[in-house]
Amino acid sequence: MQMVAEGVKNCESIYHFAKELQVEMPLTNELYKILYQDGNIHDSIKNLFGRKERYEHWE
Numbered sequence: 001m002q003m004v005a006e007g008v009k010n011c012e013s014i015y016h017f018a019k020e021l022q023v024e025m026p027l028t029n030e031l032y033k034i035l036y037q038d039g040n041i042h043d044s045i046k047n048l049f050g051r052k053e054r055y056e057h058w059e
Helices: 008-021 026-036 041-049
Strands: none
Touching: 008 026, 026 041
16 A cells, blocks of 8 residues: 555554443454454445444533
8 A cells, every 4th residue: 555544553453442431432343353363354344334223412
């Protein structure tokens, strides 16, 4: 790859930090699987689009 992939280097630390704080971060979780655990991109897309809808707005 000859372009910059922003955030790839931060993904691992963000993933572990979210786990430590018990914060749900589905995009980070799926990206981590793909980058560091040989996750399948198609499975990750299914997981993300298959999530149950819920209210996620904070005030």
